[in-house]
Amino acid sequence: MPKKRNGERLRLGIMGGTFDPIHLGHLVTAEEACQQFNLDHVVFMPSGEPPHKDKRKVTAAEHRYLMTMLAVVANPKFTLSRLEIESKQPSYTVDTVRRFYELYGDNLTLYFITGADAILDITTWKDYKELLERCSFIATSRPGYSLQKLQELLGSAFSVIMRHIHLLEVPAMAISSTEIRRRVAAGKTIRYLTPRPVEQYIYKNRLYIPHSLD
Ligand code: NAP
Numbered sequence: 001m002p003k004k005r006n007g008e009r010l011r012l013g014i015m016g017g018t019f020d021p022i023h024l025g026h027l028v029t030a031e032e033a034c035q036q037f038n039l040d041h042v043v044f045m046p047s048g049e050p051p052h053k054d055k056r057k058v059t060a061a062e063h064r065y066l067m068t069m070l071a072v073v074a075n076p077k078f079t080l081s082r083l084e085i086e087s088k089q090p091s092y093t094v095d096t097v098r099r100f101y102e103l104y105g106d107n108l109t110l111y112f113i114t115g116a117d118a119i120l121d122i123t124t125w126k127d128y129k130e131l132l133e134r135c136s137f138i139a140t141s142r143p144g145y146s147l148q149k150l151q152e153l154l155g156s157a158f159s160v161i162m163r164h165i166h167l168l169e170v171p172a173m174a175i176s177s178t179e180i181r182r183r184v185a186a187g188k189t190i191r192y193l194t195p196r197p198v199e200q201y202i203y204k205n206r207l208y209i210p211h212s213l214d
Contacts, residue, residue, distance in 0.1 A: 010104055013042040013111045013138065016084075016093060017118070020059045020177050021202060022071045023194040028172035029140045033113050034077055036168065037138065042113070044068050044080040048091045059207060061085035070197040092126040097134050110135035116145055116167060120153055123161075132164040139165050142173045184208035 015030050022044075030042045046064045058064075065085050072078035083099060084091040093112060100110060112131075116139040122128055147167070151158045175193050183190050185208055190199055202208060 007107065009107050009109055011037070011039045011109045011111075012100070012104075013037065013039045013113050014096065014100065014135075015042050015044045015113045016096070017045075017047065017114055018058055018177070019044070019046045019064050019068050021064070021180060021194060021198055021207070022068045023175045023177060023180055023198075024192075025170065025173040025175040027071060027075075027195070029113065029168065029170045030078060031075075032170055033111065033138050033168060037111055037166075039077070039111065042078050044072055044078065045084055045096060046080070048084040048087045063201075063205060063207060067198045067201050070201055071195050094125070094127040094131045094134075097131060101134065111138050112136070113138040113140065115139065115173075116141040116150070119165070120150055123154065123157060132161065137165040139167050140173055141167055141169050142176075143169065143171050145169065181208040185210050 013030070013033050015026070015033075017026065019026065030044070033039060034042050046061065046068050047058075048061055062085070065080070065082065068080050072080055083096060087095075089095075097110060097112070101108060112135050114137070119137060119139050122132075122137075125131060145167075150162075154161055180190050180193055183193075184202060190202070193199075194202075
């Protein structure tokens with residue numbers, strides 16, 4: 001786990017997502033967040049049983065974890081955690097954040113990095129007020145993303161909540177996990193959309209091919 005010498009404050013980013021599969025957009029996002037927010041490390045946190053996911057069956061956690069490991073292993077600032085995939089409970093971000101404070105104490109500045117779309121319903125998340133107090137959010141938007149959707153959904157709470165949320169526009173997020181799954185299912189190339197070892201892992205394990213989809 002990341003450590004800091006001399007009792008200095010540790011600045012960590014938790015990169016939360018399903019990562020089904022991880023792609024270059026996620027890696028560029030984490031690198032950009034690391035630099036812009038002066039983070040010591042980014043901890044990739046594949047979701048275990050995502051609380052809001054009933055639309056489609058998500059690929060087994062162990063596959064998503066291993067693909068994430070293949071993608072992050074070469075970057076010394078990146079690490080990954082099994083915390084959420086090993087949890088028997090649904091993955092609530094506030095529980096993950098509490099665990100980080102238990103592990104590192106209060107000498108910690110925490111950022112939660114995820115997609116701007118993923119936080120549209122943040123006010124329905126478990127203990128969201130505590131969550132916003134204990135960590136800032138870095139919400140990644142795709143090119144052309146407008147804050148209007150968030151503003152409409154949050155109404156009067158918008159300006160208060162936006163104090164805790166930083167928007168980061170990442171052009172490489174034009175790549176999406178959904179598009180990668182579709183392309184594999186259609187027999188199209190995914191080269192250069194995800195690191196080569198992840199691409200090879202997908203083919204070797206026959207992920208996202210039509211007979212393995214619902
Ligand atoms: P998702 O549906 O997989 O993704 C929603 C959108 O955000 C997609 O466009 C996705 O693009 C993008 N995205 C997801 N993770 C990203 C990341 N780390 N960086 C950049 N873009 C990202 O979202 P999700 O996985 O359910 O939720 C994201 C995170 O929020 C997870 O850690 C989840 O546990 C947490 N969450 C917590 C609660 C709660 O505590 N109640 C509720 C909802 C979500 P791609 O498909 O290309 O990744």
